[in-house]
Structure formats: structure tokens, C-alpha cells
Amino acid sequence: MTVWKPHVTVAAVVERANRFLMVEETAEGRRVLNQPAGHLEPGESLLEAMVRETREETGWEVEGLALVGIYRWPPHPNHSKTFLRVTFAARALSHNPHQALDKGILGTHWLTRDELTAAVEWLRSPLVLQSATDYLAGRRYPLELFRDLE
Template identity: 50%
Template sequence: MNWQPHITVATVVEDDGKFLFVEEFKAGSQVLNQPAGHLEAHETLSQAALRETLEETAWEVELTGVVGIYLYTAPSNGVTYQRICFAAKPVRHHPDRPLDSDITRAVWLTREQLLAEPQRWRSELVPRCLDDYLAGPLHSLELLRN
């Protein structure tokens, strides 16, 4: 058996009590997720988080820490994902930049707005990463060794 986890990154971006999410079309529904995606060849985890956030939201961000490292097996297909979740603050928005093709829009929501729609979460990691960010502590970016 050839089992291989998928390495992904996600970013919790906060601005004045609101958090940046993406609305994407998955399995016939619009779901909410942090800006997230797969690590690509020859990039660091930090570079992947910055790239994915820009591609999916048109926001440049500054990474401020590591929220956590998660292992998640999707019940829908049995695929295992290792997610490294970062914290970030917004730096610059590029409103004319096109978003990734599977992204409907980027949206700023409060925690309460996110929790009000559990049927729209991409996975249980969406609220978990947010709550872990809010509970702290944030881990230093120095934790990552490139």
C-alpha cells in the first residue's frame, strides 16, 4: 500500500476581530475555509502560506506565528492531510487580482458568523484552527526549519 499524507498550509488572518475566509465550491456546495492549499515543490512552508493566501484572497499578509500542526483524515475520501496553520496580519489588498478558479470570493467574518454555519465548513479544521489561534499561544516562526 502506498500511503502518503498531503502536506497543506492554512492561514488565520485577523483584522479588528474579523477573520479572512475563502468561499469555495466543493462537492456541489459553497464551503468556507481559511486560505489554504498544498505545499509545492521547492517552496518553504512559509512561502506556501503566503502564496496560497495571495492566490485565494488577493491579500498580501505578514506571517506572525504558527498556530499549530494538525493531522486530519477526511471522512469523505480517507485522504490524510498534515496542515500547518499560520497566523498572519493583512498588509495589502489587490482588489483587481483574479482569485484561484475554485474560489468564489474572499470574505471577512467574525468567529460567531463562522460558527453559525457549521454545514458550510470545509472541514472541522476550520473552526479548530480559529479557536486554537484565539486560545493561543502562537508559536514562533523559528519553529520551522527550512
């Protein structure tokens, strides 16, 4: 019997002055743009994972505001994994410019929706633009949807 399990990831849509916080990183040997994002680690909630990943990848402390969406990205020719991505809207609180960023992070940028659209070939996945689009369309769901049971 084959055991299948999706890769659970989290991401943050952080908007400030009509610009989105983006990470420039190296993934699978190429430079890409992504929202601050990463894998859920054992023992943390989805919200905690989003806050941690944003801090580790950008140096920004953020506060989760709402759920933007839950996205399934199935396998295709460029990858053989299924990803289940939980994307949060988050507010930037403070920045630590001395924070060492995760390995593979080349820098951070604040980009407009138009700049993201113009750079579509540089986006790490279709999840990036879809998350920004959903955020701009006003898709927000309360954080109370999440329940962590002990």
C-alpha cells in the first residue's frame, strides 16, 4: 500500500502602501519570487508557522489577520508533489534589518500587483499570483476557523 501525503505549507500576504512583501529566493536552481512561505513544522499551529516563516525569510514580525485561502497544487511536469497551502493575510508590525535570513533567500522586495503580473515567469508557483489576486478581491475568512486540539 502506497502512503500518500500532501506537503502542508503556509504563506503570508503582507500588504503595505499597495505593495506586497515578496521574497526573492533560489528554488530548484533558479531565482524566483514568492510570498514568505514554508512548511508546517511539528508542534506548531498553522498561524505560528506563518509568523515564523515570515520572520525567518524577511526579518519582518507580522500579525495574522485572516485566512485568504486554502490551495491544493497537484503534481505536474515540474514537480511530483502535491502541496496544500494555507495563505494568511498579515500585517507588518516591525522589521529587524539585522535578522539573518534563511538559506536560499537572496532578498526581499515590496512589489505592486502589476509588478507581480509583469514578473509572472519569475513566480515560484501559480499560488503566488492567485493568493495576491484573492487578497485584492477581498477574500478574508476569520482565523476562528482554525482549531488546534490538544
